[in-house]
Amino acid sequence: MIGATAVSAAQNSLQKIDAAVANGALSAELGVIFKGISVTNPASLPAEYKSNELMFDKCATDLVTAALALIEENKETYGAYRETLLARPIKAFYIDSPSGHFRLHFDTVGVHAIPTADADSNGVPDFLEVAMMAADSSWSHYINSLGYYEPVSDLTLGGGVDIYDLYFETIPYYGLTTPETAGPADWNDYSSYIKIHSRFTPGFPPNDDPDGDVYGALKVTIAHEFHHAIQFAYDAFEESYFMEETATSMEEVVFPVVNDNHNYLLYYYDEPEVGLQQGGVHRYASFIWPLYLREKYDDDLVRSMWSSCRYNNAISAWSTNLVQRGTTLDKAFSDFTMWNYFTGDRADTTHFPEAAVFPQPVIMSYHQELPDSGNTSSLPPEPLGSNYIVFENFAGYHGILSFEMVGLSAATWALSYVIDYGNGNYEERTAYSVPNGKVRVSIDSVENVLRVIYIPAVGSHFGTEFNYVYHLSFRKQGDLDNDDQVAIGDAVYAINYIFGGGPAPQPLRVMDCDCSGTNTIADAVYIINYIFGGGPPPCVISGL
Numbered sequence: 001m002i003g004a005t006a007v008s009a010a011q012n013s014l015q016k017i018d019a020a021v022a023n024g025a026l027s028a029e030l031g032v033i034f035k036g037i038s039v040t041n042p043a044s045l046p047a048e049y050k051s052n053e054l055m056f057d058k059c060a061t062d063l064v065t066a067a068l069a070l071i072e073e074n075k076e077t078y079g080a081y082r083e084t085l086l087a088r089p090i091k092a093f094y095i096d097s098p099s100g101h102f103r104l105h106f107d108t109v110g111v112h113a114i115p116t117a118d119a120d121s122n123g124v125p126d127f128l129e130v131a132m133m134a135a136d137s138s139w140s141h142y143i144n145s146l147g148y149y150e151p152v153s154d155l156t157l158g159g160g161v162d163i164y165d166l167y168f169e170t171i172p173y174y175g176l177t178t179p180e181t182a183g184p185a186d187w188n189d190y191s192s193y194i195k196i197h198s199r200f201t202p203g204f205p206p207n208d209d210p211d212g213d214v215y216g217a218l219k220v221t222i223a224h225e226f227h228h229a230i231q232f233a234y235d236a237f238e239e240s241y242f243m244e245e246t247a248t249s250m251e252e253v254v255f256p257v258v259n260d261n262h263n264y265l266l267y268y269y270d271e272p273e274v275g276l277q278q279g280g281v282h283r284y285a286s287f288i289w290p291l292y293l294r295e296k297y298d299d300d301l302v303r304s305m306w307s308s309c310r311y312n313n314a315i316s317a318w319s320t321n322l323v324q325r326g327t328t329l330d331k332a333f334s335d336f337t338m339w340n341y342f343t344g345d346r347a348d349t350t351h352f353p354e355a356a357v358f359p360q361p362v363i364m365s366y367h368q369e370l371p372d373s374g375n376t377s378s379l380p381p382e383p384l385g386s387n388y389i390v391f392e393n394f395a396g397y398h399g400i401l402s403f404e405m406v407g408l409s410a411a412t413w414a415l416s417y418v419i420d421y422g423n424g425n426y427e428e429r430t431a432y433s434v435p436n437g438k439v440r441v442s443i444d445s446v447e448n449v450l451r452v453i454y455i456p457a458v459g460s461h462f463g464t465e466f467n468y469v470y471h472l473s474f475r476k477q478g479d480l481d482n483d484d485q486v487a488i489g490d491a492v493y494a495i496n497y498i499f500g501g502g503p504a505p506q507p508l509r510v511m512d513c514d515c516s517g518t519n520t521i522a523d524a525v526y527i528i529n530y531i532f533g534g535g536p537p538p539c540v541i542s543g544l
Contacts, residue, residue, distance in 0.1 A: 012053040012172075013038040013045060020049070029070055033081050036067025039176055040195075044084045056203045058264075058284050059247070060176035061228050062240035068179055069237045086180055088158065088193060089167045095124065096163065097132040101139050103160050104131055106168045106198070114168050114198045115214075130215045131196070134222040134255070135166065141223075141254045142230055146303055149233035151226075152183035154191040164229065166222070168198040174221040177228035179236040187310040190236035194225045207260040216258040223254040235309045241276065241283045242314035246302060248287035249294075261287050262357065269359040272340065275382035276333075277315075277461065288352070292336045295352065297325050315461045330459020331432045334414035337386040337457045338428055341418055348424075361388050368393040370401075371473040380465040381458045383411075391472055392451035399542025400475035400510060401446040402482075405456055407437035407468035412459040415439050422450040433459070437468070440482050442475050444507035446542075478513045478527055478538035480505040486538060488531055494524035513538035 011019065017034050020026035026034070037045055039060040067085055071078045089112075091105035106114045106128065115127045142148045151164055157180070158165035175196045183189035197204075200217040209216025227247040231238065248261050261284065268274075268285035276286050290302045301321060308317035319329045339351045340361050347355035364379050364387040372391075381387055391403075407413045413434040419427040431439045443452060458466050478486040480493040482505075494511055496502030498521055505511045511519045513526040529535030 010053045011051060012055045013042060013049050013051045014055060016049045016051060029074070029078065032070050033067045033078060033085065036064045036085050037081070039063050039171065039173065040178055041084055041087050044087075054172040054203075056172050058174050058281075059224065059228075059244060060171075060173045061178075061225070061243065062279075064176060064178045065237055065240070065243075086178060088165070089169055089195070091167060094159065095128055095132070096160070097136050099136040099139060101164060102132065102135040102166060103158060103163045104128060104135070104166045104168070105158070112169045112198050127214075127218070130211070130218055131166070131168075131222060134219040135164075135226065138223045138226040138254050142227065142250070146253075146299065148230045148303055148306070151229040152181075152189050152191040152233050154180060154193065157181075157191075158193060164226075165193040167193065167195050169195050170198050171195060173197065174200075174204070174217060175225040177225045177232070179232050183233070185310070188235045188237050189310075190232045192229045192232050192236075194222075194229060196221055196225065205260070205263045207258050207263070209255075209258045209260075216255075216260055219255045220251040220258050220260045223251050224248060231306060234306045238309050239277070239314045240279060241286070242305075242309075242317075244283035245276070245286045246290050246306070248284045249290040249302075252287070252291060259354075259357075266359050269340070269343070269361045272337070272361045273364075273379040273381040273385045273387055273465075275458070276384040278382070288340070288358075289336060291352065292339055293332070296332075296335065296339075301325065328433070328459075329461070330412045330414055330457075331430075333384055333386075333459050334416050334430055334432060334455075334457045337455045338416045338418065338430065340386075341388065341453060341455065342426075348426075363388045363390050365389050367391045367472060370394075370397055371471070373471040373473065375470050377456070377468050377470075380467045381456065382465045383458050383461050383463055385465075386455055386457035389454040389456070389470065390451055391454070394446050394449055394451075397543065398445075398447040400477075400507060401443040401449070401452070401542075402440060402473050402475040403442075403452070403454055403470065404440040404473075405434075405438070405454075405468055405470045407434070407456065407458075408466045409437040410460075411437060411463065411466045413437050413439070413466075413468075414457045414459050415441065416455040416457065417441065418453040418455075419443055419449055420451045420453065421448060440484075442482065442507055442510070444509055474542035475510055476538070477510060477515075477541055478523075478530070480511055482506075486527060486530065488528070491524045491527040491531075494519075494527070495521070498524070509541070512541075515539035515541065 017031050021028055021031040071082050092107050094103050094105045096103050108116055116125045119126050153162045177192050177194050179190035179192045181191045200214045204217050206213050207216035224247045227250045251261050264284040267281045274282050293301050304321045305317040308320055322329055322332050342351040343355045343358035344360040414432050416430040480490040511523050513523045
């Protein structure tokens with residue numbers, strides 16, 4: 001996997017810039033700008049930040065957009081850096097794609113040279129033929145099929161008229177997309193150009209492309225970076241996590257057999273407590289979020305979210321469009337965490353189509369004895385993050401199992417849980433929008449259960465991380481309102497259910513206080529006699 005791993009102990013440019021900011025030798029603002037220049041025009045960096053050390057990573061688009069955003073907001077102070085940041089490479093040759101939408105700029109000699117093998121002897125290197133196909137396929141999928149905006153025109157920059165430019169260079173990234181000139185709309189639309197790695201060797205991970213790793217990386221990089229170019233038609237300065245999640249997910253749309261993005265999945269499944277708004281490699285691994293949105297709802301949902309980003313941020317766009325589809329962000333995220341459980345050897349036909357080759361999420365804790373109380377989250381989830389808790393080994397136990405979670409009330413919580421009966425038989429349940437961070441759920445006939453997987457999830461999009469405690473116990477017979485005691489309120493609950501059309505107790509068997517096998521007014525009378533008349537307590541159906 002590629003994931004910001006230095007090839008030696010020496011510092012690369014990004015590390016030198018970070019160190020200078022940390023010790024006060026460089027302002028934070030200039031640090032942002034110099035990081036952008038380090039990937040677009042490294043020869044123009046001040047000497048103390050230049051480096052021959054490389055740090056391979058997937059995409060540097062966020063470094064450039066962050067630098068340009070700062071320059072645009074502070075033109076009087078930093079405007080002189082704009083030309084240096086945005087300078088286009090100069091190449092010896094170019095070729096236009098068959099569709100006429102793209103111009104590919106390249107060298108055949110020198111450090112940035114592309115591979116020149118030409119198996120069919122038609123005078124066009126095979127590398128370029130694959131690149132042109134990838135670019136034209138991306139245009140067809142995004143614009144013709146899915147209805148995205150075309151990238152903002154750069155007029156005649158790069159040569160040609162209204163033609164999109166791709167440049168091939170040996171860079172320590174798969175690629176990057178550079179926003180260039182503000183477009184005509186009243187939102188942050190920008191024209192752009194793309195840099196693509198010129199060889200994809202060495203240092204890049206393998207993929208599943210039948211044409212080989214190099215061509216597979218080339219295809220998905222063009223699909224990825226061209227989606228950034230389209231994103232810039234909506235909002236060039238949108239949150240980088242949404243930009244990268246979407247672009248990485250779109251690799252699956254254009255080239256589903258390549259699976260290069262699977263190299264990043266462990267960064268999500270090993271840390272499900274990390275939220276969807278985080279940066280770094282986690283953004284690429286989180287491509288499964290927009291993948292889920294398309295599979296669960298429709299192909300147009302993500303495009304609609306980008307349309308909303310013209311005037312709103314990513315979170316608002318997510319929320320607005322999910323409400324239009326009859327759900328909410330916290331509910332959708334909770335369902336998403338459930339999907340993420342059904343991966344690897346738990347994959348089925350109702351969740352991710354490729355789930356069988358996905359990793360399985362890390363389980364925060366396992367429990368095997370009942371009751372088990374006073375447990376605290378050891379990996380408190382961040383906003384739009386989750387945990388996985390497993391209770392198993394119910395041999396000898398019977399009755400109604402109760403799980404209670406109490407989380408910080410400042411967050412919007414949900415609790416999904418999977419009841420595993422064994423032999424591939426599951427039941428999925430979810431308690432959404434938990435009030436005040438407290439929820440208690442029950443499972444009847446635990447003697448028939450192999451294991452239960454509880455998935456606390458933070459549906460909020462603010463804050464840092466949220467702790468909670470949880471308890472596992474047996475439900476008291478007669479505790480109809482699930483407050484862990486048998487009181488007059490339970491008798492009232494039973495009467496309202498029988499005569500007033502009130503809700504049924506969950507599970508219904510908890511009302512059977514005399515263990516007669518039926519639920520009648522006699523059970524309400526039984527509770528009243530127990531509380532006020534010295535009668536026997538409700539019968540015991542749970543425990544060992």
